[in-house]
Amino acid sequence: MKDIRKIMCACGSGLGSSLLVEMNIQDVLAKLGIDGVEVTHSTTSDVRPGAADLFVVGRDLADFIKEVDDDQKVVLTNIVDKDELEQKLREKLDL
Amino acid sequence: MEAVLNFFVNILSTPAILVGLLTLLGLVLLKKPVEDVVSGTIKTIVGFLVLNAGSAFLQSDSLNAFGEVFNYAFNMQGVVPNNEAVVSMALTDFGQASALIMCLGMILNIVLARFSRLHYIFLTGHHTLYMACMLAVVLSIGGLEGWTLYIAGGCILGLIMALSPAYCQPTFRKIAKTDSIALGHFGGIGYAFAGWVGRFFKGGKSTEDINFPKRLIFLRDTTVAISITMMVFFVLVTGVAVGRGILAEDPANFVYLNTLLNVGTETETNWFVWAITCGMSFAGGVYIILSGVRLVVGELVPAFKGIATKLVPGAVPAIDCPVCFPYAPNAVIIGFLVSFVGGIVGLVILGGINASLMPVALILPGVVPHFFCGATAGVFGNAEGGLKGCIAGAFAHGLLITFLPAICMPVFTALGFTSATFSDADFSWIGILFGNLAQITPGMPLLIICIACFCLPILYNALVPKKQADAE
Numbered sequence: 235m236k237d238i239r240k241i242m243c244a245c246g247s248g249l250g251s252s253l254l255v256e257m258n259i260q261d262v263l264a265k266l267g268i269d270g271v272e273v274t275h276s277t278t279s280d281v282r283p284g285a286a287d288l289f290v291v292g293r294d295l296a297d298f299i300k301e302v303d304d305d306q307k308v309v310l311t312n313i314v315d316k317d318e319l320e321q322k323l324r325e326k327l328d329l
Numbered sequence: 330m331e332a333v334l335n336f337f338v339n340i341l342s343t344p345a346i347l348v349g350l351l352t353l354l355g356l357v358l359l360k361k362p363v364e365d366v367v368s369g370t371i372k373t374i375v376g377f378l379v380l381n382a383g384s385a386f387l388q389s390d391s392l393n394a395f396g397e398v399f400n401y402a403f404n405m406q407g408v409v410p411n412n413e414a415v416v417s418m419a420l421t422d423f424g425q426a427s428a429l430i431m432c433l434g435m436i437l438n439i440v441l442a443r444f445s446r447l448h449y450i451f452l453t454g455h456h457t458l459y460m461a462c463m464l465a466v467v468l469s470i471g472g473l474e475g476w477t478l479y480i481a482g483g484c485i486l487g488l489i490m491a492l493s494p495a496y497c498q499p500t501f502r503k504i505a506k507t508d509s510i511a512l513g514h515f516g517g518i519g520y521a522f523a524g525w526v527g528r529f530f531k532g533g534k535s536t537e538d539i540n541f542p543k544r545l546i547f548l549r550d551t552t553v554a555i556s557i558t559m560m561v562f563f564v565l566v567t568g569v570a571v572g573r574g575i576l577a578e579d580p581a582n583f584v585y586l587n588t589l590l591n592v593g594t595e596t597e598t599n600w601f602v603w604a605i606t607c608g609m610s611f612a613g614g615v616y617i618i619l620s621g622v623r624l625v626v627g628e629l630v631p632a633f634k635g636i637a638t639k640l641v642p643g644a645v646p647a648i649d650c651p652v653c654f655p656y657a658p659n660a661v662i663i664g665f666l667v668s669f670v671g672g673i674v675g676l677v678i679l680g681g682i683n684a685s686l687m688p689v690a691l692i693l694p695g696v697v698p699h700f701f702c703g704a705t706a707g708v709f710g711n712a713e714g715g716l717k718g719c720i721a722g723a724f725a726h727g728l729l730i731t732f733l734p735a736i737c738m739p740v741f742t743a744l745g746f747t748s749a750t751f752s753d754a755d756f757s758w759i760g761i762l763f764g765n766l767a768q769i770t771p772g773m774p775l776l777i778i779c780i781a782c783f784c785l786p787i788l789y790n791a792l793v794p795k796k797q798a799d800a801e
Binding site: 245246247248249250251253254256257260275276277278279292293294295297298311312313314 | 452453454455456510514543546547549550551552553616619622623626627630631634646648649650651652654655658661697701
């Protein structure tokens with residue numbers, strides 16, 4: 235498993251949808267039995283390489299985090315779909 | 330004894346600590362481990378204090394000056410529609426009431442989801458906070474205070490939290506192609522309206538069938554969007570004021586313009602630089618407020634969601650508006666642009682009314698409400714009537730969120746909020762309705778009306794037989 239300690243979700247003002255994705259990530263991590271990963275949410279202004287080990291955004295915001303390497307980001311087609319989230323997180327975590 | 334009592338009264342009347350206690354309660358109910366409870370509670374309290382700091386910065390470095398310069402330049406009241414600005418100001422006087430109304434409203438939202446046919450759990454926490462604050466302000470006009478205020482506000486908040494997703498659902502269902510999620514955003518009536526307008530253009534080509542440049546999407550970043558609009562507003566307004574000779578005025582005539590008029594500054598201030606800095610300070614203030622709000626709702630919402638899903642089988646989560654953006658990226662941009670044009674047209678009409686009929690507040694088109702709400706309205710219009718529906722719906726929405734705040738403005742002006750107001754449509758219609766009710770039927774009747782409004786959907790569910798398909 236890859237060493238991911240901090241995941242940051244982002245959206246336009248960092249209040250609503252990013253918090254929803256954060257809650258979904260917490261659920262998925264719990265389901266996968268992964269402990270000790272810090273999940274936060276914020277605005278896309280706060281996304282920069284190094285601020286977290288993995289960034290998660292919706293497809294419509296992919297252009298906002300272009301500076302982040304592909305292997306450090308997850309772009310969701312449907313931000314409320316937990317199955318998609320789980321599958322993409324598994325890839326990043328090398329599970 | 331009195332010292333102990335004072336201590337508790339003090340805790341309950343310090344909004345930051347009160348909100349912290351509510352979070353504490355939620356986290357304990359969810360049986361979270363001690364360290365999570367401690368960190369969650371502390372973050373919430375700090376968030377509230379950060380929010381206050383942002384508010385002070387926003388007002389002292391930008392908003393107050395804007396009001397004065399605008400007044401000098403145009404002899405009118407110019408209003409920036411920005412939820413964060415007005416909420417942060419109102420929280421200084423209504424913090425305690427807002428916190429308790431928010432808590433009661435969330436509980437009553439769960440009650441409605443359980444016992445009425447509105448099964449929606451409203452998860453957009455910052456809007457819950459803003460609406461709680463607005464209700465505290467407008468209901469206090471009706472002479473309600475203490476527990477009567479909290480109960481009346483909580484009832485209306487619980488109701489609108491379940492009702493707003495309900496009136497968006499007929500169209501939102503066509504966008505998301507499911508009934509298992511809903512839209513939870515207090516621009517709701519504007520989206521329902523845009524969807525209704527879009528229905529007149531049924532069967533046209535969808536926005537997603539055309540090629541449309543996506544570059545404007547950068548305005549989705551709140552900081553960038555607010556900076557650009559407020560810089561433009563400040564430069565225009567200050568430019569006019571300078572043209573009319575504000576720089577030669579006696580600084581004693583103004584309260585907030587010391588920097589512009591070189592009082593106590595070492596170098597001479599250039600008005601253009603001053604205007605640009607003020608515009609960016611507005612964005613800076615909102616950035617600080619948003620960080621505070623993020624800390625406050627970041628702990629509260631998961632607790633609320635956890636409790637609600639345990640208590641309400643079949644609860645439908647109602648989610649913030651960007652949830653519908655990926656379904657129609659072109660409609661997002663077109664909706665924003667057209668809604669913004671609607672806002673400018675609305676502003677011109679307001680100016681005309683002000684000059685010829687009666688004094689009204691000028692509601693300036695803010696990029697943030699036109700972006701987030703306009704984009705959502707565009708997606709709604711597109712879902713009902715394709716490209717034409719998107720354009721017509723978003724334009725109608727742009728007019729709506731200019732006129733509604735203007736109608737609502739007297740309610741707030743009476744309380745001293747002169748330079749900022751709520752932008753999104755639900756805040757306005759609730760504000761207009763209950764602000765006026767509060768003036769017509771103050772006191773106990775107002776409380777009874779609020780409780781009755783809340784009970785209606787539950788009574789309806791109990792008394793009216795369900796149709797086969799369990800219609801919404």
